Amino acid sequence: MFFDSLVYLLFFPAVWLVYQFVPDRQRWIVLLVASIAFYTALRAPVLLLSWAGVVVVSYYCGRAIARKPEGIERTRLLWFGIVANIGVLCAVKYLHPFLEFIHPAFANNPAFSNLFLTLGVSYYTLQSISYLADIYCEIVEPEQHFGRFALYLGFFPKLLQGPIERAGDLLPQLSLPYHASYENLRRGVLLFAWGLFLKVAVANRLATYVGLVYEDVHAHSGIAFILTTYMYAIQILADFSGYTNMALGVALLFNIRLTQNFNSPYSARSVADFWRRWHISFSRWILDYVFKPLQMGWRNAGVWGTVGALLVTFTFSGLWHGASWNFAVWGLLHGVFLAASVLFKPGLDRAFGTIGLRDHPIRRVVQVVVTFNLVAFAWIFFRANSLSDAGYIVTHLFSGVSDYVILDQGDVKFASLVLALCVMFGVNFLRTRVRLSRQPLLVRWSLYYLLILAIAHLGIYNGVGFVYLQF
């Protein structure tokens, strides 16, 4: 039951309706049952078991940590919780490669493919680790209510692709009394619809063109690679921010505010700035729970300690996305970009400062363009099916004009892509300048109907999955 399916479009309104009529004290049960039903619909018993295991272990571990005074036992409990969560993550992620090694016939039998789904595990295990670490650092108190804790980890709008929620942000909201809010209903549905548009009209369309090239790299060269690399940069933004909008929108129907995951990432002026704007809940996680401990542990090595911490953190980030070399290289590339920034940016800023150009508008534009290109270049490794494919693309980026021409691809018309992109950029431009809620009723409702039309007519429904679902 994925977010862009008809079943989901029926599911969440049904849950919302039931939610209205249940007494406040039992509302958490509605959401928890809905979340379990949502996860069960995947027909993946391994996933349900691993989620249940993480919930039980983390719930009791969190309470045990809080009860212990400062000392070695408290630290050991934290490490136990962290190792247990990472163990579950690795076990689920590596079950298929492991079985493929010892019993390929079983592992590759399509009848058992549901046993190897990994949906959601990467997200709630990280969320659980952050919960335990925050209890250890006395940032939050452990949740005493088992049901609410299970809901905190399994809340269906964010179950499959995040955001990774901090205990201090989400847990208190699950205990608040619910008062139906027309404003949240309106904004939630609008957010969901906008996210759906981004996914089906922009991301799915772009995926068709990108797929043509990336599935058969040796048949293309030069301009095709450059074009599809830029297209992929937009595709992945539309895909993931589309999903996030849908998640935030549905959560808002229940008066729950999930974390913003995106903040105009391609207007970043540096790679560090990019990571403050892209997949924000994940980058905050790796900053707080991987980078800072490493950097602090290596502080006596000065700036090289920071460089080392960045390289390790972002290689970890790459491997979290996928256990293959191209993801590791993608992560490492970002680590290298950030390390270079730490080493050279202060000097560059000083040099530009002495000639009075440090904050000059042209310099800012150049920074945005350079950052976007660095990030787009790294996406090549993220999208490519293998390291050798990525290597081929990178070494043939400027190999001239090939015979790749953007044509209408069957039902996928190029003009529709241009229209969808215009809508996407237009709305993003206007959102910060115009308050929709302050417009006259006729204007607002015309726009709502136009959005529904856009979803229906520009949407591509060819079963292209969400990109971040695979992580």
Added chain:
Amino acid sequence: MINSDLKQTILGALKLEDWDLKDETTAAEVPGWDSLHHVNVILAVEKQFGVKFKNLEVLKLKSVGDLQRLLDSKISSR
């Protein structure tokens, strides 16, 4: 109450002329006190006062007051 030596050490590490550092001041409120410079602050404090912090002790700090109290406990247990 933040000790003036600690205050000067922090300001020196952040290359700030002056800033009102109170017990409840957090890093986010002080210009330039980001994750990259936080390490410099901790190193400067360790060097100035001749103490060594454990990683987990530092990671738990939430305010300048927490840092002051951690420092005091290190000095008094010498």
